[in-house]
Amino acid sequence: MPEPTQPTTGDDETTTPAASPAAAPATTAGAGEHRLADPADEVTEINPGVDIAPEDIGVPVVSEGERLLEVDEVTLRFGGVVALNEVSFHINKGEILGLIGPNGAGKTTCFNVMTGVYQPTSGAVRYLGKPLGKRKKFQITKLGIARTFQNIRLFANMTALENVLVGVDAHHTTGVVSAMFRLPKHRKEESQGYARAMELLTFMGLDGKADELARNLPYGDQRRLEIARALATSPQLLCLDEPAAGFNPAEKAKLMELIRTIRDQGYTVLLIEHDMKLVMGVTDRIVVLEFGRKIAEGSPAEIRDNPAVIAAYLGVDEEDAS
Amino acid sequence: MSTPTSAPAARKPATRGFKERVDHLPRSVKIVLWVLFALFLFLLPLLNIPFITTEGSDFGGVLFTVATYVLVALGLNIVVGYAGLLDLGYVGFYAVGAYTVGVLTSEHAHLSWVVVVPIAIVVAMVSGVILGAPTLRVRGDYLAIVTLGFGEIVRLTLVNSQWLGGAQGISDIPKPPSAELFEVPSLDWSSGAPVVDLDTTSTFLKFGINDFVPYYWLALGIIGLVLLFDILVKSSRVGRAWEATREDEDAAELMGVPTFRFKLLAFALGAAIGGLSGALFATKAGFISPDSFQLLLSILFLAAVVVGGAGNRWGVIVGAIVVGYFPERFRDFADFRVLVFGLALMLLAIFRPQGLLPPRRTVRAKRADDRQAVLEEGEASA
Amino acid sequence: MLLEVKGLCVNYGRIEAIRDISFTVDEGEIVTLIGANGAGKTTTMKTVSGLRPVRAGTVTFNGKDITHLPSHERPVLGISQSPEGRGCFVGMTVMENLEMGTYARPDRKTKAVKDDLERVFELFPRLKERSNQAAGSMSGGEQQMLAMGRALMAKPKLLLLDEPSMGLAPKLIQQIFDIVTEINSQGTTVLLVEQNAAQALKRSHRAYILETGEIVREGTGKALADDPAVKAAYLGGDV
Amino acid sequence: GDTTTPAASGGAAACGNYKIGMFGALTGPNANLGIYIQNGVNLALDDYNKKHADCKVTLENYDSQGDPTQAPALAKKAIDDKKVVGIVGPAFSGESKAADPAFNEAGLVTITPSATNPALADNGWKTFFRALGNDATQGPAAAKYIKDTLKSTKTFVIDDASEYGKGLADIVRKDLGSQVVGNDTIQQKQTDFSASVTKVTSSGADALFFGGYSPEAAPLIKQLRDAGWKGTFVVADGVKDQSFIDNAKDAAEGTIITCPCVPPDVAPDFQSAYKAKYNEDPNTYSGEGYDSATILLDGIAAGKDRASMVDFVKAYDKKGVTKQLKFDAKGESADIKVFAYKVENGKIVSVGEIK
Amino acid sequence: MQNLIDNFFSYTITGLTIGAVYALVALGYTLVYGVLRLINFAHSEVFMYGTFAALWVVMILGGHPGAGVGQVIFWVAMMFVAAMAMSGLVAVLLERVAYRPLRKRNAPPLIALISAIGASFVLAEIMGLRSRIAGWVGLDDTLRDYVRNSRNNAGLPTIIQPQPIFTIGGYHVTNVDIFVIVGAIAIMVILDQFVKRSRLGRGIRAVAMDPEAAALMGVNRDRVIQVTFLVGGIMAGAAAVFYMLKIGITRYDAGFILGVKAFTAAVLGGIGNLRGALLGGFVLGLAENYGSAVVGSQWKDVVAFVLLVLILLFRPTGLLGESLGKARA
Ligand SMILES: Nc1ncnc2c1ncn2[C@@H]1O[C@H](COP(=O)(O)OP(=O)(O)OP(=O)(O)O)[C@@H](O)[C@H]1O
Ligand SMILES: Nc1ncnc2c1ncn2[C@@H]1O[C@H](COP(=O)(O)OP(=O)(O)OP(=O)(O)O)[C@@H](O)[C@H]1O
């Protein structure tokens, strides 16, 4: 599949710069004597220096602090199961909002309602003041809401770069005709899209793996690639569903930093996570669900001491749990 | 740290494929090679190369058949290979194209071939949309049976509708306008070495009833155009959207891909190319009947795509050549040719499970798997 | 010695996921493997349960060499795994998933199964509530519970748990570890893989630390938990 | 131009090594019909080659399996073989329609011993000749038999949608007029006729005419009999094939078969020669095959080549084993007879000409 | 339309008999789809071999019309034995030769379809060339009689003389009708119970959903697949007997159309779902017959496929739905 505008993807044997040095540590370990690796080099560095701010994509921009998204009295039933029960909360532009709660509380379902996977039984989700209504999933993405998945769902047989490009394409309009005649608009979109995708990969520290098939990436890289792909759609709101699942403490710390950096670039973040240290450390505000109902909302400090939250979610020995 | 998934040792020159070696040639050499190759393809029916040339049936006609298979395979590859939609009724579009030509040039009107072919493409494309719009919402294998049903509905409608010529079909389909430019002599190998045979010639482009070579030339030209189209579209956003849809439809949708629209687009483009191919077939055959559009043909088309390597355009071309050519080559086996062909399909499936020329993604996966197999047996040291 | 792994090497293609590792699990123990992402923990588990072919080395279970035994014969011997990523049968109901756990049990038709089911429902009341829900529509954490419950239904001699706490709420993580301790005290040997190293080490008799496919350290759970280097690398600096 | 000179002297040096082609189903479900013809053709060749041992003519087989889609490629193959000076066939109407335009363009003469669809002669093909009566006579004859001999008042008509079957059935329908109590169309290769069976039985028909071939006729009558239908089954030449009886077994008993083919005893010499060679009586269209081949062989003997053969056949007028062999301007046979046959005790026996 | 109303019961009974055959063959498609998630394209040939086995055994035993009840029962029983054994064997062989090697090579599902198509050609052609093959092997002339004319029809003598048992709405329901309908339903009930009781059903579904996890539960994938093919083959063998009793004639390519229909029936009912196959078979058989009555037999298959498309549009996973669910978003 020759792709003229993307010179590095055409050749599947291209050396990926980051791959070779990474192989080294395995051989440097002495025969009998083992030393524990420095936790720092276990985590791929991100590159906060790269600018990945959302491009101007023509969606109305709200200023910092205003309401970006509002969940209004949303109820969702699956047969007898009430997954969401009159849940209301909102997300302000520029904040990091945590969404926590016991297993099966309805957090992922909440994402699904916000991204058009499910239609609420009653209630509404309003984005920039307007109800999402019956919009299709891809239309909602174009409006500026992007997400990652609790169980990773990359395009397994596409390269990392291609995965991100699919996200970038969300705002492109090239059709068959402009591709066929290689119209200027098409060329511009391709080259700009490619540049942006590389930027995002670099930001996530994945630039060395641009040509790896997604399914061959290690678990952690796959999680990061999911975030890169979501960012590629230039969202106003980024929804992360348990991005730290399966990470060790050192990796979690890095992720925390990453989420902050993303926010600082101008994105709004909604975070589902069970790791309290991460949630408490990074969020501005937290909403707690239990059995599909909102049981608390407030700053991390308030939530930490909320007896209902402790009873339902944190358990007594919070220290050990994190 | 993360263990690398590819390491430098894999890039020994020895493992370099043919493609890479060609890629490293200077540009001018490449162009010359391409021109020579194209010339070779054009002259192939006249070279009468021993062994390759079919004894049992007219080689020009066989090459034309192969060319229509190639065209069909390119179209079906968009549907099956790129968008991942299993279509078992592709012959329906082929029939729509052929019958549009038949009806408009012979049965009910006498329009010129030049006008009719574009109409056939459009009609086929529209039929693709009409079939796709309601049915593309059903998933996977359900689509397979629905499309299969479509193919049969088309055929049976042709059989049973007198307006379309019924089971007896449509005959006297006119030839395309000829432009008799020059004659091309053929080679004669009967003495063991090639001798230019000036008596047996083909006229460029004289569309007669008994020399199929010009039809082959026409088809070859059209294949070139379709290939170019395919390359340009596949390497654009459209191609990526298809691939993403095939990989994970929900995730694609959530990344902003209007999957339904792209599936429908794939269906319509595939149908258009199928219709074009059918139109060519009708032109050359001069006679079409519903028997020419049996369900079995859909299956052979699919076999061409899959055997070649769904998703790789060069692969499906090779697959189409295999499926179109071998049954003719096997005519020597007379009554046993279908048996031999069936065996060949099974052997290909078993020994080339990823197709003859797998798409890039599977080439990689395959390489990894091969190495893996070796290493896991413990026969190699890493 | 219930499980003995000797000189094990496993590859993914040319990647050596595991290089020459050896460890043992004694009857009645909880043994933990810890290590960073990609260290080879899951690969080790899969090799013990037969899902990955072995390039070199041996796996011995209960005195029997099972290195090349097909994976589906291992549950019969008493090895059961709750896989990473859960591996629930998404189209089956919760109940059917649990019944799948008993597939290889010789006493699957007896009342013992019923009792075990009761116990699993006691441990995870949510599963009982939803016993007719399709596993695929359960939440992430609920599926994790289901995977654990299914492994318990197999009543194994050796239980392999690959990150059982992944995706679980803090309160439930406590419970999971309590359950592990409890079933262990009732005689099930456990081989555990955890990112939640602090908890895991506290509960286990012994532990091994894996790094890029090799065992770099081993010791009792307590000793490792107190080791400053281990603390720095895997416990996030606190505890 | 050079029509008369070379072979007229009959010298070995001038031998053209000519071939004639046999075009029809030699394998496949309808192979029997093709083979009956081929046997006749071979007999004619034997006769010729005995007389012309120094310059034998050989037979080239073009096995279409009766499938129209295979026909054009086979026609092309025959055309490309310059030694082939004439074709016996194509045997079936469907394949004739597909292949004959190419023969016409190439100027290669075809004499069909069996394809009976009337419309074939209306295409203006200069190379088309038919050595038997077409369905424009067979159809009315069948209708007449149904009306006059069977005295049927309620007749059901089924066709198989093929060039031949539908064409013939439509003629029968027209001739029977108002006594047709029901119509149906089936598909070739169909095996389950339950819906048609219900239609026939419920119509109260006392006779059924089926236009089609034996692979469908056998299961059709079998299923009708199983359902208790007692009327008379009338079919045409497409079913005059031993395999019909082999497969329909007892259900075939009493079936009336019309055919523009002569019964073997009309030409006793031919009958005994055939029997000597094949150990059985001449069958459907064996005699017509013999005659068609003989015309071409006479042309070869007269020194004709491919180009001059057309005019030779056009002008031909001789007595053959089946009839006076002479063609009109459209290539139709001048001497036409239709016979009726009946299945009795597992054999097809002649019950005389339908006049 | 009037025709349909007047002869409603006639169309219904005949629709049910052919529907029963569809249903039994559909089971094979559904079972294999259930475990491998692929269309076993060669299943039609498995069925076709059954029809020949049923035919040959009657020929060898000298079956003829008008025999006594005891003899007829014996012949029919032998038909079942022979056809089920033959189809079961062919199905198992098919799995060995056309599918297992691919599985070992981790081939993508589509290529398995091609392998199955190849196998289907080979199986059909072997039957179509059996007279030649018998000639090579040097079978003596008596035996060659069974394989004569191998591209042509092969007919079974009417061993059960159809006799009206009772009349409903003017239609005489015969002993053969009753035998086919009741027999097919009985066999399907037995299968349903067998699958339920034997862990096979659960094993099949587990393997289909997650082969790795299934292995962890102790499910032997290869065995489950093999048993699935065997059971599907046996059902096709039973279908073959009913088919021969009702239709009476078979041919080397007789499987193709019937296979397409049966697969349609399987999808109609919800592929992967045993009861769906049963329902789909009957619905298809009835719809075809009613359709033929109203718009003419030549539109029979069109009616069948249009019905299929309509049902799938409104019930995208068939009448009874797939028994295999999907992961959530
Ligand atoms: N399609 C469905 N059908 C039936 N029940 C469903 C469906 N989807 C979700 N549920 C139920 O709704 C509840 C909420 O699920 P959800 O996935 O939102 O939980 P969650 O808060 O994300 O939990 P976790 O932390 O475990 O991921 C669960 O009890 C789940 O079983
Ligand atoms: N299917 C696969 N193909 C190729 N490489 C793989 C595959 N699965 C794992 N690997 C590689 O093998 C190594 C060990 O992986 P493994 O899954 O055993 O690690 P782990 O310790 O369980 O990590 P985690 O904490 O992420 O679960 C990693 O480098 C990983 O990238």
Ligand SMILES: CC(C)C[C@H](N)C(=O)O
């Ligand atoms: C051989 C014959 C039975 C052919 C038939 N009369 C036809 O026209 O097709």
Ligand SMILES: [Mg+2]
């Ligand atoms: Mg969740």
Ligand SMILES: [Mg+2]
């Ligand atoms: Mg792991």
